[in-house]
Amino acid sequence: MNEKNSIKLEYEILQNDFTRAGEASSNIKKILKQLGIEAKIVRKVAIATYEAEMNIVIHSYGGIIKVIITEQYIDIYAIDKGPGIKDIELAMKEGYSTAPNHIRELGFGAGMGLPNMKRCSDEFNIESTPNGKTEVYMRIYISK
Amino acid sequence: MEEYFHSVVLDKDRCNGCTNCMRRCPTEAIRVRDKKAIIIKERCIDCGECIRVCPYHAQQTQLDTLDKLKKYKYKIAISPMTMYGQFNLDKDMNKVFKGIKMLGFDEVFDEGYAADIITLIIRENLKNNQQPKPLISSLCPAVLRLIQIRFPSLIDNIIRIESPMELAARLARKNAMERYGLKSDEIGIFYITQCPAKVTSIKNPIGIKNSHVDGAISIKQIYGDIVKNSNTVEKIEAFRTASTYGIDWARAGGQSKSIGVDNYIAVDGIDNVIKVLEEIELGKLNNIEYFEGLACVGGCVGGPLCVENPFIAKSRIRRLAEKRNDEIKVSREYAIELYDSGFACWTEKIQSKGAMKLDENIVEAIKKIEEIKKLTSLLPGLDCGSCGAPSCRALAEDIVRGYSKIEDCIFKD
Numbered sequence: 001m002n003e004k005n006s007i008k009l010e011y012e013i014l015q016n017d018f019t020r021a022g023e024a025s026s027n028i029k030k031i032l033k034q035l036g037i038e039a040k041i042v043r044k045v046a047i048a049t050y051e052a053e054m055n056i057v058i059h060s061y062g063g064i065i066k067v068i069i070t071e072q073y074i075d076i077y078a079i080d081k082g083p084g085i086k087d088i089e090l091a092m093k094e095g096y097s098t099a100p101n102h103i104r105e106l107g108f109g110a111g112m113g114l115p116n117m118k119r120c121s122d123e124f125n126i127e128s129t130p131n132g133k134t135e136v137y138m139r140i141y142i143s144k
Numbered sequence: 145m146e147e148y149f150h151s152v153v154l155d156k157d158r159c160n161g162c163t164n165c166m167r168r169c170p171t172e173a174i175r176v177r178d179k180k181a182i183i184i185k186e187r188c189i190d191c192g193e194c195i196r197v198c199p200y201h202a203q204q205t206q207l208d209t210l211d212k213l214k215k216y217k218y219k220i221a222i223s224p225m226t227m228y229g230q231f232n233l234d235k236d237m238n239k240v241f242k243g244i245k246m247l248g249f250d251e252v253f254d255e256g257y258a259a260d261i262i263t264l265i266i267r268e269n270l271k272n273n274q275q276p277k278p279l280i281s282s283l284c285p286a287v288l289r290l291i292q293i294r295f296p297s298l299i300d301n302i303i304r305i306e307s308p309m310e311l312a313a314r315l316a317r318k319n320a321m322e323r324y325g326l327k328s329d330e331i332g333i334f335y336i337t338q339c340p341a342k343v344t345s346i347k348n349p350i351g352i353k354n355s356h357v358d359g360a361i362s363i364k365q366i367y368g369d370i371v372k373n374s375n376t377v378e379k380i381e382a383f384r385t386a387s388t389y390g391i392d393w394a395r396a397g398g399q400s401k402s403i404g405v406d407n408y409i410a411v412d413g414i415d416n417v418i419k420v421l422e423e424i425e426l427g428k429l430n431n432i433e434y435f436e437g438l439a440c441v442g443g444c445v446g447g448p449l450c451v452e453n454p455f456i457a458k459s460r461i462r463r464l465a466e467k468r469n470d471e472i473k474v475s476r477e478y479a480i481e482l483y484d485s486g487f488a489c490w491t492e493k494i495q496s497k498g499a500m501k502l503d504e505n506i507v508e509a510i511k512k513i514e515e516i517k518k519l520t521s522l523l524p525g526l527d528c529g530s531c532g533a534p535s536c537r538a539l540a541e542d543i544v545r546g547y548s549k550i551e552d553c554i555f556k557d
Contacts, residue, residue, distance in 0.1 A: 005507050029425065035501070035506055036503070037506075039296040043297040050427065071507050142506070
């Protein structure tokens with residue numbers, strides 16, 4: 001990959017900051033539109049980054065979203081520090097959620113975050129250490 | 145040329161380059177160059193915000209005059225739902241319609257009647273609609289153009305049913321042809337309008353090839369004459385054909401209420417619409433059934449070509465509609481027939497418009513984004529507008545697109 005022909009974006013995501021949540025995904029979306037990327041792909045990236053953003057806001061102590069855009073694909077890294085995910089297989093199940101009640105009352109925590117992220121991406125990987133780092137990696141191809 | 149026809153135009157003599165419109169434009173379509181505003185045609189959605197805020201009335205709508213009526217043998221005026229909000233509730237609307245007719249029309253068609261029919265059609269359509277949710281109302285042409293330009297991924301959510309104006313025009317033309325044996329080109333259909341975006345839709349329609357409307361005259365242009373004429377009416381004819389369900393479409397939320405969806409969001413004001421479309425695009429509102437987005441505050445009663453204050457007009461429509469002392473006069477069967485035959489539906493695909501795109505070639509576009517990032521960090525971030533662009537970031541984009549130079553910033557030496 002030619003390093004010159006890529007865009008790197010990085011956003012800091014704060015724990016429990018619901019008012020700013022969505023800012024990173026909106027920003028990324030805008031750039032993709034300026035690049036002239038197909039609407040369907042833009043929507044996939046938007047949903048994937050938004051869910052990742054919300055996961056960091058709700059479940060972690062804070063983290064970052066890193067996006068690398070090349071002419072062939074978009075890579076998204078969501079990295080946070082926090083309690084980590086005990087059982088990844090279970091967390092990937094639709095409807096499974098560890099979000100506490102006060103979060104569910106806000107309309108979040110329906111247990112669709114990770115499954116949605118996986119559904120939107122062409123490549124997906126998640127690694128997590130209990131009481132440590134959780135890293136989600138997603139790749140979405142612009143053209144196949 | 146046809147592709148970018150816009151009803152919103154600038155009167156250069158009146159413009160003094162004050163930047164009010166430029167700051168207000170929701171699609172960053174306005175720049176100030178050499179002390180005059182210019183509109184970037186590809187980005188304009190004809191929402192009319194600039195018309196509203198211009199202190200010098202330099203932003204205007206291209207409209208027809210009553211002179212154009214002479215071209216036609218049989219002239220029909222379509223009176224909009226918003227007309228019901230322009231007069232005190234004790235005013236007899238039949239007198240208002242007669243006052244419109246006296247301007248030289250052979251017939252006045254109540255747009256609210258078409259809204260009645262579309263209400264029935266949407267109720268039917270919702271029963272087995274397979275489109276992605278939330279469904280997006282097709283009423284507001286400014287919102288439709290906004291989606292084409294800024295939210296193309298939501299085009300598939302737009303409900304493919306005609307707006308009341310267009311259905312009214314089709315019905316009026318068909319009736320006149322059948323009743324009087326007229327040829328189509330002998331009939332002139334004029335929309336009395338509150339809305340510059342509707343005017344654009346006549347020359348450059350969305351979802352269909354050609355509009356059945358031949359001209360547009362604003363409420364403002366003829367309001368005084370309507371008042372004068374209506375006060376002289378003695379013999380009252382029954383013009384009003386709309387029910388309170390159709391009339392309710394004139395205010396934000398009225399459409400959703402008439403259709404009878406419970407799980408809807410009605411949003412008025414173009415900036416608010418943008419915020420909610422952002423949320424829909426992020427997948428946050430998939431559980432909502434119907435989205436009614438209207439560019440003007442209050443809904444169509446807030447249209448820049450209305451005379452009455454939007455809040456007063458809205459309150460009148462509300463009081464009229466909340467009575468619900470009538471039923472839609474059209475039969476459900478007739479509405480379904482218009483729907484099944486395609487008479488009230490769109491025929492053309494809605495195209496996305498890449499007006500925000502920086503370059504056709506993605507590699508070049510990527511380079512330009514990097515340049516914009518660099519330039520933005522060099523600019524002061526005051527968004528003062530002195531350079532003639534609405535924000536520092538917009539100036540950076542303009543520089544990269546080759547329309548401006550960094551020296552345009554008055555804080556750069």
